[in-house]
Amino acid sequence: MATRPKTSQTKKSQTKSQPKKPKKTVPAAQISEAAVRGDAKPAKPAPVLVNAVKPEEKLPELKAGAMGQAVDTIEKSLKAAVPAAVAVNKKLVDIAQVNMNSGLELARDLAGAKTPMEAMRLGMNYWHDNAGLFQSQAQELRTLSAELLTMASEPIRAHIRRT
Numbered sequence: 001m002a003t004r005p006k007t008s009q010t011k012k013s014q015t016k017s018q019p020k021k022p023k024k025t026v027p028a029a030q031i032s033e034a035a036v037r038g039d040a041k042p043a044k045p046a047p048v049l050v051n052a053v054k055p056e057e058k059l060p061e062l063k064a065g066a067m068g069q070a071v072d073t074i075e076k077s078l079k080a081a082v083p084a085a086v087a088v089n090k091k092l093v094d095i096a097q098v099n100m101n102s103g104l105e106l107a108r109d110l111a112g113a114k115t116p117m118e119a120m121r122l123g124m125n126y127w128h129d130n131a132g133l134f135q136s137q138a139q140e141l142r143t144l145s146a147e148l149l150t151m152a153s154e155p156i157r158a159h160i161r162r163t
Contacts, residue, residue: 073159081152088144095137102130 106126113119 073155076155077152080155084148084151091144
């Protein structure tokens with residue numbers, strides 16, 4: 001019958017003499033939603049920023065209707081971005097279709113390969129032929145994305161120039 005070996009007193013005394021680790025505090029940025037809603041209370045109150053805003057500082061007064069103008073500008077910006085976003089999405093679908101067809105063609109060719117050497121040759125030819133294609137696809141996406149940003153930012157730029 002096997003018995004459990006006895007633990008020595010030296011091990012117990014070593015663990016007791018080790019310094020205790022300090023308790024981990026949670027920064028204010030990591031307080032959970034439950035704590036914010038009041039469902040759970042944090043162990044320690046969040047640190048308060050001292051002198052974050054000086055009392056003598058005042059926010060600039062907003063012009064009448066400035067908020068409405070800002071909302072209208074954002075709305076115009078989003079409406080201007082829609083055609084470019086559609087173009088980007090169409091290009092992504094086209095690229096996915098081309099790449100899928102190319103990959104399926106490679107799989108068909110690999111299935112018909114007679115030797116491992118022929119399979120490696122087919123794989124190398126695939127990557128050699130498609131490397132330029134992948135680069136051109138990335139360039140087209142960069143161009144369309146730049147157009148999207150330009151079209152979306154133009155109403156905002158015009159609003160900033162007016163103010």
